[in-house]
Amino acid sequence: MHNPNWDNLRYVLMVADKGSLSGAAKALGVNHATVLRRVAAFEEEHGGPVFDKTAAGYRVLPDRARVIEAAREVASGMLSVERLMHGARAPVRGVVRISSTDSLCQVVLPPFVARLQHTAPELRIDFFSSNAHLDFARLQADIAVRPALRLPDELSGESRARMTFRAYSLPGLRPGWLGLSGPLMRSAPAAWMAENVDPEAISGSADSFMVLRELARAGVGVAILPAYLGRGASDLVERPELMPDFAVPVWVATYTELRDVPRIRIVREELLAHLATVSGLLDGTA
Numbered sequence: 001m002h003n004p005n006w007d008n009l010r011y012v013l014m015v016a017d018k019g020s021l022s023g024a025a026k027a028l029g030v031n032h033a034t035v036l037r038r039v040a041a042f043e044e045e046h047g048g049p050v051f052d053k054t055a056a057g058y059r060v061l062p063d064r065a066r067v068i069e070a071a072r073e074v075a076s077g078m079l080s081v082e083r084l085m086h087g088a089r090a091p092v093r094g095v096v097r098i099s100s101t102d103s104l105c106q107v108v109l110p111p112f113v114a115r116l117q118h119t120a121p122e123l124r125i126d127f128f129s130s131n132a133h134l135d136f137a138r139l140q141a142d143i144a145v146r147p148a149l150r151l152p153d154e155l156s157g158e159s160r161a162r163m164t165f166r167a168y169s170l171p172g173l174r175p176g177w178l179g180l181s182g183p184l185m186r187s188a189p190a191a192w193m194a195e196n197v198d199p200e201a202i203s204g205s206a207d208s209f210m211v212l213r214e215l216a217r218a219g220v221g222v223a224i225l226p227a228y229l230g231r232g233a234s235d236l237v238e239r240p241e242l243m244p245d246f247a248v249p250v251w252v253a254t255y256t257e258l259r260d261v262p263r264i265r266i267v268r269e270e271l272l273a274h275l276a277t278v279s280g281l282l283d284g285t286a
Helices: 006-017 021-027 032-045 062-085 102-108 111-120 180-187 188-196 209-217 263-278 279-283
Strands: 051-052 057-060 094-100 123-129 143-147 155-169 177-180 202-206 223-226 244-257
Touching: 006 021, 006 032, 006 057, 006 062, 021 032, 032 143, 057 062, 094 263, 102 111, 102 123, 102 188, 102 209, 111 123, 111 155, 111 263, 143 263, 155 209, 155 263, 155 279, 177 180, 177 188, 177 209, 177 223, 180 188, 188 223, 188 244, 188 263, 244 263, 263 279
Parallel strands: 094 123, 094 143, 177 202
Antiparallel strands: 051 057, 143 244, 155 223, 155 244
């Protein structure tokens, strides 16, 4: 077997990070054809395609996830050798993609990114804000931060905080309910509503807790919200007579085979530390 051209790694990893040939070419300061040629050479050397080439761009094929992570480790190792030769210790660097809900991305996680800039300045965080249930299949994310009763078998995760849900409305509002649609239909609040709320009592619905909060503030109905969102709206009141509090774990999860990749491990540990710090906010006691 011939020796691979390790310089092709730079091109493959940049395409994986940027999601397109043009984005990689711009970042590397070369033309589109050079990137295409280098990626094709890497795929030929390693026995098959690495990317799913779609109209939306280049995505890493699911069965090539470990190939890309191994390539990152090789690239990091090569950088370490170079820096050690110059008497410097190579920091962990690269992009870590995090999938989380819209409300967590907007309210809870920004301080974590600011903290990470101090502890690991050469790491960059890309957020995928979506309420889809653990939607980091297809390698759209390296880590998921999600409230869920349990994790799928293929995921490895830890929980350092719990998210409390409560019913909220404007003061004195008659108890008509706001429903949960789309991905939120798989959430714990939706399961409670299915057991306890007459569908005829539902006056509207949304697929986002951020939207549900604004509907509640407009007087459309009673919304089940994460406590940190409900308490953050001074015009809303808790309605404990309509629904008891309940809580679900907030998981920091990744694919089992990726959990020990250094950049992912560092970000995962920092996320867990951050969630422990804001656990009072999440469970509604702070």
